[in-house]
Amino acid sequence: MAEEESSALPAPNELEVARLGEARVSSPLRGISAPFVDDSSRVLACIDAAHVEAMRIQGEPLPAFESAGPRSELFFDPGTTGVGIVTCGGLCPGLNDVIRSLFMTARHQYGVRRILGFRYGYAGLSAKSSYAEPLFLESETVGRVHRHGGTLLGSSRGAQDPADMVDTLVAWKIGILFAVGGDGTLRGASALCREIERRGLKISVIAIPKTIDNDLMWTQRTFGLATAVEAAQAPIAAAHNEATGAWNGVGIVKLMGRHAGFIAANATLASGDVNYCLVPEVRFSLEGEGGLLSVLEQRLKKRRHAVVVVAEGAGQELVENAGDTETDASGNLRLKDIGVFLKEKIEEHLASRQMDHTVKYIDPSYTIRSLPANSMDSAFCQVLGQHAVHAGLAGRTDMMVGFWNHRFTHVPLPLAISARKELDPRGEIWQRVLQTTGQPAHMMG
Ligand code: JJ5
Numbered sequence: 001m002a003e004e005e006s007s008a009l010p011a012p013n014e015l016e017v018a019r020l021g022e023a024r025v026s027s028p029l030r031g032i033s034a035p036f037v038d039d040s041s042r043v044l045a046c047i048d049a050a051h052v053e054a055m056r057i058q059g060e061p062l063p064a065f066e067s068a069g070p071r072s073e074l075f076f077d078p079g080t081t082g083v084g085i086v087t088c089g090g091l092c093p094g095l096n097d098v099i100r101s102l103f104m105t106a107r108h109q110y111g112v113r114r115i116l117g118f119r120y121g122y123a124g125l126s127a128k129s130s131y132a133e134p135l136f137l138e139s140e141t142v143g144r145v146h147r148h149g150g151t152l153l154g155s156s157r158g159a160q161d162p163a164d165m166v167d168t169l170v171a172w173k174i175g176i177l178f179a180v181g182g183d184g185t186l187r188g189a190s191a192l193c194r195e196i197e198r199r200g201l202k203i204s205v206i207a208i209p210k211t212i213d214n215d216l217m218w219t220q221r222t223f224g225l226a227t228a229v230e231a232a233q234a235p236i237a238a239a240h241n242e243a244t245g246a247w248n249g250v251g252i253v254k255l256m257g258r259h260a261g262f263i264a265a266n267a268t269l270a271s272g273d274v275n276y277c278l279v280p281e282v283r284f285s286l287e288g289e290g291g292l293l294s295v296l297e298q299r300l301k302k303r304r305h306a307v308v309v310v311a312e313g314a315g316q317e318l319v320e321n322a323g324d325t326e327t328d329a330s331g332n333l334r335l336k337d338i339g340v341f342l343k344e345k346i347e348e349h350l351a352s353r354q355m356d357h358t359v360k361y362i363d364p365s366y367t368i369r370s371l372p373a374n375s376m377d378s379a380f381c382q383v384l385g386q387h388a389v390h391a392g393l394a395g396r397t398d399m400m401v402g403f404w405n406h407r408f409t410h411v412p413l414p415l416a417i418s419a420r421k422e423l424d425p426r427g428e429i430w431q432r433v434l435q436t437t438g439q440p441a442h443m444m445g
Helices: 049-057 095-109 121-125 162-171 183-198 225-231 233-244 262-271 292-303 338-352 365-369 375-393 428-437
Strands: 042-044 064-067 082-087 114-117 174-181 204-209 249-255 276-278 305-311 358-362 399-404 407-412
Touching: 082 095, 082 121, 095 114, 095 174, 095 375, 121 162, 121 183, 162 174, 162 183, 174 183, 174 375, 183 204, 204 375, 225 233, 225 262, 225 365, 225 375, 233 249, 233 262, 233 305, 233 358, 249 262, 249 338, 249 365, 262 276, 262 305, 262 428, 276 292, 276 428, 292 305, 292 338, 305 338, 338 358, 375 399, 375 407
Parallel strands: 082 114, 082 174, 174 204, 204 399, 249 305, 249 358, 276 305
Antiparallel strands: 042 064, 064 407, 399 407
Protein backbone atom coordinates (compact mmCIF):
# COMPACT_ATOMS: atom_id res chain seq x y z
CA MET A 1 0.00 0.00 0.00
CA ALA A 2 1.30 3.43 -0.89
CA GLU A 3 2.63 5.40 2.08
CA GLU A 4 3.79 8.92 2.65
CA GLU A 5 6.26 10.53 5.01
CA SER A 6 5.39 13.79 6.66
CA SER A 7 8.12 16.39 6.55
CA ALA A 8 8.16 18.31 9.86
CA LEU A 9 9.75 16.14 12.53
CA PRO A 10 8.67 16.19 16.19
CA ALA A 11 11.05 17.59 18.81
CA PRO A 12 12.70 14.88 20.97
CA ASN A 13 10.70 15.95 24.08
CA GLU A 14 7.42 15.43 22.18
CA LEU A 15 8.40 11.77 21.73
CA GLU A 16 8.84 10.94 25.41
CA VAL A 17 6.31 8.39 26.62
CA ALA A 18 4.83 8.78 30.10
CA ARG A 19 5.46 6.01 32.67
CA LEU A 20 3.54 5.28 35.86
CA GLY A 21 6.65 4.26 37.79
CA GLU A 22 9.50 1.84 37.99
CA ALA A 23 8.94 -1.61 36.46
CA ARG A 24 9.87 -4.17 39.13
CA VAL A 25 7.68 -7.19 38.33
CA SER A 26 9.40 -9.94 36.41
CA SER A 27 7.51 -10.67 33.15
CA PRO A 28 5.83 -14.08 32.93
CA LEU A 29 6.78 -14.07 29.24
CA ARG A 30 10.33 -14.99 30.25
CA GLY A 31 11.24 -18.07 28.27
CA ILE A 32 8.09 -18.19 26.13
CA SER A 33 8.31 -14.95 24.17
CA ALA A 34 10.68 -13.67 21.52
CA PRO A 35 13.51 -11.56 22.99
CA PHE A 36 12.44 -8.70 25.22
CA VAL A 37 12.72 -5.17 23.91
CA ASP A 38 15.09 -2.89 25.76
CA ASP A 39 13.64 0.37 27.07
CA SER A 40 16.36 2.25 25.19
CA SER A 41 15.32 0.81 21.79
CA ARG A 42 14.17 3.49 19.35
CA VAL A 43 12.76 3.76 15.80
CA LEU A 44 13.98 6.77 13.82
CA ALA A 45 11.26 9.29 12.99
CA CYS A 46 13.14 10.20 9.75
CA ILE A 47 12.72 7.95 6.77
CA ASP A 48 14.63 10.03 4.26
CA ALA A 49 18.43 9.48 4.34
CA ALA A 50 19.08 13.12 3.38
CA HIS A 51 17.07 14.20 6.39
CA VAL A 52 19.22 12.07 8.69
CA GLU A 53 22.40 13.39 7.10
CA ALA A 54 21.30 17.04 7.47
CA MET A 55 20.53 16.56 11.15
CA ARG A 56 23.82 14.76 11.76
CA ILE A 57 25.78 17.57 10.14
CA GLN A 58 24.02 20.09 12.36
CA GLY A 59 24.73 17.90 15.40
CA GLU A 60 21.05 17.72 16.29
CA PRO A 61 19.69 14.64 18.09
CA LEU A 62 17.74 12.39 15.75
CA PRO A 63 14.07 12.29 16.77
CA ALA A 64 12.99 8.72 17.41
CA PHE A 65 9.98 6.80 18.75
CA GLU A 66 10.19 4.37 21.62
CA SER A 67 10.03 0.82 20.24
CA ALA A 68 6.96 -1.23 21.10
CA GLY A 69 7.41 -4.78 22.39
CA PRO A 70 7.45 -6.97 25.50
CA ARG A 71 9.55 -5.73 28.42
CA SER A 72 11.42 -8.03 30.80
CA GLU A 73 10.18 -6.05 33.82
CA LEU A 74 6.58 -4.95 34.27
CA PHE A 75 4.96 -2.19 36.33
CA PHE A 76 1.74 -4.16 36.89
CA ASP A 77 1.48 -7.68 38.27
CA PRO A 78 -0.65 -9.40 35.59
CA GLY A 79 -2.19 -11.85 38.07
CA THR A 80 -3.77 -9.11 40.18
CA THR A 81 -4.38 -6.33 37.66
CA GLY A 82 -7.82 -5.62 36.22
CA VAL A 83 -7.94 -4.60 32.56
CA GLY A 84 -10.66 -2.65 30.71
CA ILE A 85 -11.40 -2.33 26.99
CA VAL A 86 -13.60 0.30 25.35
CA THR A 87 -14.39 0.93 21.66
CA CYS A 88 -15.59 4.39 20.61
CA GLY A 89 -16.87 6.22 17.51
CA GLY A 90 -17.99 4.78 14.18
CA LEU A 91 -17.49 1.21 13.02
CA CYS A 92 -14.26 0.20 11.36
CA PRO A 93 -13.16 -3.24 10.08
CA GLY A 94 -10.81 -4.76 12.66
CA LEU A 95 -12.42 -3.52 15.88
CA ASN A 96 -13.27 -7.06 16.95
CA ASP A 97 -9.78 -8.26 15.99
CA VAL A 98 -8.30 -5.62 18.31
CA ILE A 99 -10.64 -6.59 21.18
CA ARG A 100 -9.75 -10.25 20.67
CA SER A 101 -6.01 -9.58 20.50
CA LEU A 102 -6.08 -7.46 23.67
CA PHE A 103 -7.97 -10.23 25.45
CA MET A 104 -5.85 -13.12 24.16
CA THR A 105 -2.56 -11.40 24.92
CA ALA A 106 -3.59 -10.25 28.38
CA ARG A 107 -5.19 -13.57 29.37
CA HIS A 108 -3.17 -16.23 27.63
CA GLN A 109 0.28 -14.63 27.43
CA TYR A 110 0.35 -12.70 30.68
CA GLY A 111 -2.27 -14.47 32.78
CA VAL A 112 -4.51 -11.45 33.45
CA ARG A 113 -7.69 -12.79 35.09
CA ARG A 114 -10.08 -9.85 35.14
CA ILE A 115 -10.71 -8.40 31.65
CA LEU A 116 -13.75 -6.15 31.36
CA GLY A 117 -15.34 -4.82 28.20
CA PHE A 118 -17.04 -1.46 28.81
CA ARG A 119 -20.14 -1.09 26.67
CA TYR A 120 -21.04 1.56 24.07
CA GLY A 121 -17.94 3.73 24.13
CA TYR A 122 -17.13 6.25 26.83
CA ALA A 123 -20.83 6.30 27.77
CA GLY A 124 -20.32 2.84 29.30
CA LEU A 125 -17.44 4.21 31.37
CA SER A 126 -19.38 7.09 32.83
CA ALA A 127 -20.74 6.43 36.30
CA LYS A 128 -23.60 8.80 35.41
CA SER A 129 -24.71 6.93 32.31
CA SER A 130 -27.44 4.32 32.44
CA TYR A 131 -25.78 2.17 29.80
CA ALA A 132 -25.18 -1.54 30.39
CA GLU A 133 -22.67 -2.83 32.92
CA PRO A 134 -19.33 -4.06 31.58
CA LEU A 135 -18.94 -7.55 30.15
CA PHE A 136 -16.51 -9.92 31.85
CA LEU A 137 -14.65 -11.20 28.81
CA GLU A 138 -13.86 -14.88 28.46
CA SER A 139 -12.39 -17.00 25.63
CA GLU A 140 -15.86 -18.30 24.71
CA THR A 141 -17.18 -14.76 24.09
CA VAL A 142 -14.11 -13.42 22.33
CA GLY A 143 -12.56 -16.42 20.58
CA ARG A 144 -14.33 -16.17 17.19
CA VAL A 145 -15.35 -12.53 17.30
CA HIS A 146 -12.82 -11.44 14.66
CA ARG A 147 -14.84 -13.32 12.06
CA HIS A 148 -17.60 -10.72 12.49
CA GLY A 149 -17.79 -7.03 11.61
CA GLY A 150 -18.88 -4.31 14.01
CA THR A 151 -17.81 -4.28 17.65
CA LEU A 152 -18.63 -6.87 20.28
CA LEU A 153 -18.75 -4.16 22.95
CA GLY A 154 -20.91 -1.64 21.12
CA SER A 155 -19.75 1.92 20.56
CA SER A 156 -20.95 5.50 20.86
CA ARG A 157 -19.75 8.94 19.91
CA GLY A 158 -18.96 11.79 22.22
CA ALA A 159 -17.01 12.67 25.31
CA GLN A 160 -17.81 12.01 28.98
CA ASP A 161 -16.61 13.77 32.10
CA PRO A 162 -13.10 12.39 32.87
CA ALA A 163 -13.86 12.53 36.62
CA ASP A 164 -16.89 10.25 36.12
CA MET A 165 -14.84 7.83 34.04
CA VAL A 166 -12.05 7.68 36.62
CA ASP A 167 -14.67 6.93 39.31
CA THR A 168 -15.83 3.97 37.19
CA LEU A 169 -12.28 2.70 36.64
CA VAL A 170 -11.61 2.88 40.38
CA ALA A 171 -14.95 1.19 41.21
CA TRP A 172 -14.17 -1.73 38.89
CA LYS A 173 -10.52 -1.88 40.06
CA ILE A 174 -9.10 -1.29 36.59
CA GLY A 175 -5.31 -0.89 36.32
CA ILE A 176 -5.10 -0.52 32.56
CA LEU A 177 -7.69 0.86 30.16
CA PHE A 178 -7.38 0.14 26.44
CA ALA A 179 -9.28 2.73 24.40
CA VAL A 180 -9.90 2.03 20.70
CA GLY A 181 -11.10 5.08 18.77
CA GLY A 182 -10.38 8.14 16.68
CA ASP A 183 -8.96 11.56 17.48
CA GLY A 184 -11.84 12.48 19.81
CA THR A 185 -11.37 9.23 21.72
CA LEU A 186 -7.65 9.84 22.01
CA ARG A 187 -8.27 13.38 23.28
CA GLY A 188 -10.63 11.84 25.86
CA ALA A 189 -7.98 9.25 26.76
CA SER A 190 -5.39 11.97 27.31
CA ALA A 191 -7.85 13.99 29.47
CA LEU A 192 -8.45 10.81 31.46
CA CYS A 193 -4.69 10.50 32.07
CA ARG A 194 -4.57 14.07 33.43
CA GLU A 195 -7.43 13.35 35.83
CA ILE A 196 -5.76 10.08 36.93
CA GLU A 197 -2.50 11.93 37.57
CA ARG A 198 -4.30 14.75 39.42
CA ARG A 199 -5.71 12.15 41.83
CA GLY A 200 -2.32 10.47 42.23
CA LEU A 201 -3.68 7.14 40.89
CA LYS A 202 -1.68 4.50 39.05
CA ILE A 203 -3.95 3.67 36.12
CA SER A 204 -2.55 3.30 32.62
CA VAL A 205 -4.48 4.42 29.52
CA ILE A 206 -3.26 2.93 26.23
CA ALA A 207 -4.93 3.86 22.94
CA ILE A 208 -5.23 1.91 19.73
CA PRO A 209 -5.93 4.47 17.01
CA LYS A 210 -8.90 3.87 14.76
CA THR A 211 -9.27 5.82 11.55
CA ILE A 212 -10.38 4.04 8.40
CA ASP A 213 -9.34 7.23 6.56
CA ASN A 214 -5.67 6.71 7.58
CA ASP A 215 -5.42 10.43 8.46
CA LEU A 216 -3.32 9.91 11.59
CA MET A 217 0.16 11.41 11.75
CA TRP A 218 3.18 9.40 12.85
CA THR A 219 1.77 6.09 11.83
CA GLN A 220 2.18 4.73 8.34
CA ARG A 221 -0.92 2.66 8.42
CA THR A 222 -4.13 2.38 10.41
CA PHE A 223 -6.38 -0.66 10.65
CA GLY A 224 -9.40 -0.86 8.35
CA LEU A 225 -7.73 0.94 5.43
CA ALA A 226 -6.69 -2.25 3.62
CA THR A 227 -10.19 -3.75 4.02
CA ALA A 228 -11.79 -0.51 2.81
CA VAL A 229 -9.59 -0.35 -0.30
CA GLU A 230 -10.34 -4.00 -1.07
CA ALA A 231 -14.09 -3.64 -0.45
CA ALA A 232 -14.25 -0.51 -2.62
CA GLN A 233 -13.37 -2.64 -5.65
CA ALA A 234 -16.85 -4.19 -6.00
CA PRO A 235 -18.73 -0.84 -6.06
CA ILE A 236 -16.13 0.61 -8.45
CA ALA A 237 -16.55 -2.43 -10.74
CA ALA A 238 -20.34 -1.97 -10.51
CA ALA A 239 -19.99 1.72 -11.41
CA HIS A 240 -17.80 0.74 -14.36
CA ASN A 241 -20.30 -1.85 -15.58
CA GLU A 242 -23.17 0.62 -15.21
CA ALA A 243 -21.17 3.29 -17.06
CA THR A 244 -20.04 1.10 -19.96
CA GLY A 245 -23.56 -0.35 -20.24
CA ALA A 246 -25.10 2.99 -21.18
CA TRP A 247 -24.59 5.71 -23.82
CA ASN A 248 -22.69 8.50 -22.01
CA GLY A 249 -22.81 6.39 -18.87
CA VAL A 250 -21.30 7.87 -15.71
CA GLY A 251 -20.73 5.84 -12.55
CA ILE A 252 -19.96 7.72 -9.35
CA VAL A 253 -18.68 5.98 -6.19
CA LYS A 254 -18.34 7.92 -2.95
CA LEU A 255 -15.73 6.52 -0.58
CA MET A 256 -14.65 7.43 2.96
CA GLY A 257 -12.15 10.23 3.51
CA ARG A 258 -13.34 13.29 5.41
CA HIS A 259 -10.04 15.16 5.26
CA ALA A 260 -7.71 12.73 3.52
CA GLY A 261 -8.08 10.87 0.24
CA PHE A 262 -6.04 7.74 1.05
CA ILE A 263 -8.93 5.31 0.52
CA ALA A 264 -10.07 6.96 -2.73
CA ALA A 265 -6.50 7.19 -4.07
CA ASN A 266 -5.52 3.62 -3.19
CA ALA A 267 -8.85 2.20 -4.42
CA THR A 268 -8.29 4.09 -7.68
CA LEU A 269 -4.78 2.65 -8.03
CA ALA A 270 -6.05 -0.85 -7.29
CA SER A 271 -8.97 -0.65 -9.70
CA GLY A 272 -7.57 0.72 -12.94
CA ASP A 273 -11.17 1.52 -14.03
CA VAL A 274 -11.35 4.98 -12.45
CA ASN A 275 -11.17 8.01 -14.74
CA TYR A 276 -11.50 10.79 -12.15
CA CYS A 277 -10.46 10.57 -8.51
CA LEU A 278 -11.53 13.51 -6.34
CA VAL A 279 -9.97 13.99 -2.90
CA PRO A 280 -10.20 16.68 -0.18
CA GLU A 281 -6.56 17.71 -0.62
CA VAL A 282 -6.89 18.69 -4.30
CA ARG A 283 -9.32 21.46 -5.16
CA PHE A 284 -11.36 21.24 -8.34
CA SER A 285 -14.06 23.36 -9.91
CA LEU A 286 -17.16 22.26 -11.78
CA GLU A 287 -17.67 25.14 -14.22
CA GLY A 288 -15.33 26.64 -16.82
CA GLU A 289 -13.23 25.09 -19.54
CA GLY A 290 -10.86 23.19 -17.23
CA GLY A 291 -13.57 22.31 -14.69
CA LEU A 292 -14.77 18.77 -14.04
CA LEU A 293 -18.03 19.10 -16.04
CA SER A 294 -16.32 20.22 -19.21
CA VAL A 295 -13.48 17.68 -18.86
CA LEU A 296 -16.05 14.92 -18.33
CA GLU A 297 -18.10 16.08 -21.33
CA GLN A 298 -15.00 15.88 -23.55
CA ARG A 299 -14.25 12.35 -22.33
CA LEU A 300 -17.84 11.17 -22.91
CA LYS A 301 -17.70 12.47 -26.47
CA LYS A 302 -14.65 10.25 -27.07
CA ARG A 303 -15.24 7.21 -24.85
CA ARG A 304 -19.00 7.32 -24.01
CA HIS A 305 -18.46 6.31 -20.39
CA ALA A 306 -16.67 7.55 -17.25
CA VAL A 307 -16.08 6.38 -13.68
CA VAL A 308 -15.69 8.93 -10.88
CA VAL A 309 -14.44 8.09 -7.39
CA VAL A 310 -15.01 10.87 -4.89
CA ALA A 311 -13.88 11.02 -1.26
CA GLU A 312 -16.66 12.22 1.05
CA GLY A 313 -14.68 15.33 2.06
CA ALA A 314 -13.79 16.39 -1.52
CA GLY A 315 -15.21 19.60 -3.00
CA GLN A 316 -17.04 20.59 0.19
CA GLU A 317 -16.68 24.27 -0.68
CA LEU A 318 -18.70 23.66 -3.88
CA VAL A 319 -21.69 22.11 -2.17
CA GLU A 320 -24.46 24.58 -1.38
CA ASN A 321 -24.75 25.62 2.26
CA ALA A 322 -21.07 24.85 2.80
CA GLY A 323 -19.86 27.03 5.63
CA ASP A 324 -22.41 25.39 7.91
CA THR A 325 -20.90 24.42 11.22
CA GLU A 326 -23.24 21.63 12.30
CA THR A 327 -21.31 18.83 14.00
CA ASP A 328 -22.01 15.27 15.16
CA ALA A 329 -21.51 13.99 18.74
CA SER A 330 -17.80 13.40 18.03
CA GLY A 331 -17.40 17.05 17.00
CA ASN A 332 -16.96 16.17 13.30
CA LEU A 333 -18.40 18.71 10.89
CA ARG A 334 -21.47 17.30 9.14
CA LEU A 335 -20.45 17.00 5.50
CA LYS A 336 -22.82 17.72 2.62
CA ASP A 337 -23.23 14.80 0.25
CA ILE A 338 -20.76 15.51 -2.54
CA GLY A 339 -21.89 12.34 -4.36
CA VAL A 340 -25.54 13.38 -4.68
CA PHE A 341 -24.39 16.89 -5.58
CA LEU A 342 -22.06 15.67 -8.35
CA LYS A 343 -24.76 13.39 -9.80
CA GLU A 344 -27.19 16.33 -10.03
CA LYS A 345 -24.62 18.72 -11.51
CA ILE A 346 -23.40 16.18 -14.08
CA GLU A 347 -26.98 15.35 -15.13
CA GLU A 348 -27.85 19.05 -15.43
CA HIS A 349 -24.72 19.76 -17.47
CA LEU A 350 -25.18 16.86 -19.90
CA ALA A 351 -28.87 17.74 -20.34
CA SER A 352 -27.89 21.34 -21.11
CA ARG A 353 -25.57 20.00 -23.85
CA GLN A 354 -28.42 17.82 -25.23
CA MET A 355 -26.34 14.72 -24.49
CA ASP A 356 -28.39 11.63 -23.58
CA HIS A 357 -26.88 10.16 -20.44
CA THR A 358 -27.23 7.77 -17.50
CA VAL A 359 -25.60 8.69 -14.17
CA LYS A 360 -25.48 6.08 -11.40
CA TYR A 361 -24.37 6.94 -7.87
CA ILE A 362 -23.15 4.33 -5.36
CA ASP A 363 -22.46 5.05 -1.67
CA PRO A 364 -20.99 1.92 -0.03
CA SER A 365 -19.76 3.64 3.16
CA TYR A 366 -21.73 1.78 5.86
CA THR A 367 -21.43 -1.52 4.00
CA ILE A 368 -17.64 -1.13 4.11
CA ARG A 369 -17.30 0.15 7.68
CA SER A 370 -19.23 -2.79 9.10
CA LEU A 371 -17.26 -5.53 7.32
CA PRO A 372 -14.96 -7.96 9.10
CA ALA A 373 -11.30 -7.12 8.51
CA ASN A 374 -9.46 -8.71 5.60
CA SER A 375 -6.37 -10.81 6.33
CA MET A 376 -3.91 -7.90 6.12
CA ASP A 377 -5.94 -5.85 8.57
CA SER A 378 -6.56 -8.83 10.87
CA ALA A 379 -2.85 -9.54 11.11
CA PHE A 380 -2.14 -5.85 11.73
CA CYS A 381 -4.83 -5.63 14.45
CA GLN A 382 -3.46 -8.74 16.11
CA VAL A 383 -0.05 -7.09 16.51
CA LEU A 384 -1.50 -3.71 17.57
CA GLY A 385 -3.37 -5.45 20.39
CA GLN A 386 -0.30 -7.38 21.50
CA HIS A 387 1.83 -4.22 21.66
CA ALA A 388 -0.87 -2.32 23.53
CA VAL A 389 -0.86 -5.01 26.24
CA HIS A 390 2.95 -5.09 26.43
CA ALA A 391 2.98 -1.28 26.84
CA GLY A 392 0.21 -1.15 29.44
CA LEU A 393 1.68 -3.87 31.67
CA ALA A 394 5.12 -2.22 31.42
CA GLY A 395 3.54 0.92 32.94
CA ARG A 396 3.38 3.17 29.90
CA THR A 397 0.42 5.55 29.74
CA ASP A 398 -1.01 8.48 27.71
CA MET A 399 0.22 6.82 24.50
CA MET A 400 -1.00 4.96 21.44
CA VAL A 401 0.53 2.13 19.45
CA GLY A 402 1.90 3.36 16.12
CA PHE A 403 3.61 1.84 13.10
CA TRP A 404 6.58 3.69 11.68
CA ASN A 405 9.52 2.67 9.50
CA HIS A 406 7.89 -0.78 9.45
CA ARG A 407 8.21 -1.18 13.22
CA PHE A 408 5.61 -0.86 15.96
CA THR A 409 6.11 2.17 18.19
CA HIS A 410 4.85 4.05 21.25
CA VAL A 411 3.46 7.49 20.32
CA PRO A 412 2.55 10.00 23.08
CA LEU A 413 -1.13 10.98 22.75
CA PRO A 414 -0.47 14.75 22.76
CA LEU A 415 1.68 14.28 19.65
CA ALA A 416 -0.82 11.95 17.92
CA ILE A 417 -3.71 14.37 18.26
CA SER A 418 -1.79 17.50 17.35
CA ALA A 419 -2.05 17.25 13.55
CA ARG A 420 -3.70 15.43 10.71
CA LYS A 421 -2.07 13.36 7.98
CA GLU A 422 -3.08 14.20 4.43
CA LEU A 423 -2.19 13.14 0.93
CA ASP A 424 0.57 15.29 -0.50
CA PRO A 425 -0.61 16.47 -3.96
CA ARG A 426 3.05 16.58 -5.02
CA GLY A 427 3.78 13.22 -3.40
CA GLU A 428 4.07 9.79 -4.92
CA ILE A 429 0.57 8.48 -4.22
CA TRP A 430 -1.23 11.35 -5.92
CA GLN A 431 1.21 11.40 -8.85
CA ARG A 432 0.53 7.70 -9.39
CA VAL A 433 -3.22 8.38 -9.29
CA LEU A 434 -2.83 11.04 -11.99
CA GLN A 435 -0.89 8.58 -14.15
CA THR A 436 -3.42 5.79 -13.61
CA THR A 437 -6.54 7.82 -14.32
CA GLY A 438 -5.12 10.15 -16.95
CA GLN A 439 -7.15 12.94 -15.35
CA PRO A 440 -5.78 16.51 -15.61
CA ALA A 441 -3.59 17.51 -12.63
CA HIS A 442 -5.68 20.67 -12.22
CA MET A 443 -9.38 20.60 -12.89
CA MET A 444 -10.02 24.29 -12.38
CA GLY A 445 -12.19 26.35 -14.70
O1 JJ5 B 1 -9.43 17.68 14.58
C1 JJ5 B 1 -9.35 16.61 14.00
C2 JJ5 B 1 -8.09 15.88 13.91
C3 JJ5 B 1 -6.83 16.12 14.39
C4 JJ5 B 1 -6.06 15.06 14.02
N1 JJ5 B 1 -10.39 16.07 13.41
C5 JJ5 B 1 -10.41 14.92 12.76
C6 JJ5 B 1 -9.21 14.09 12.60
C7 JJ5 B 1 -8.05 14.68 13.26
N2 JJ5 B 1 -6.81 14.20 13.33
C8 JJ5 B 1 -6.37 12.96 12.72
C9 JJ5 B 1 -6.53 11.79 13.61
C10 JJ5 B 1 -7.26 10.71 13.21
C11 JJ5 B 1 -7.38 9.60 14.04
C12 JJ5 B 1 -6.77 9.58 15.24
CL1 JJ5 B 1 -6.86 8.20 16.28
C13 JJ5 B 1 -6.03 10.69 15.65
CL2 JJ5 B 1 -5.26 10.69 17.16
C14 JJ5 B 1 -5.89 11.79 14.84
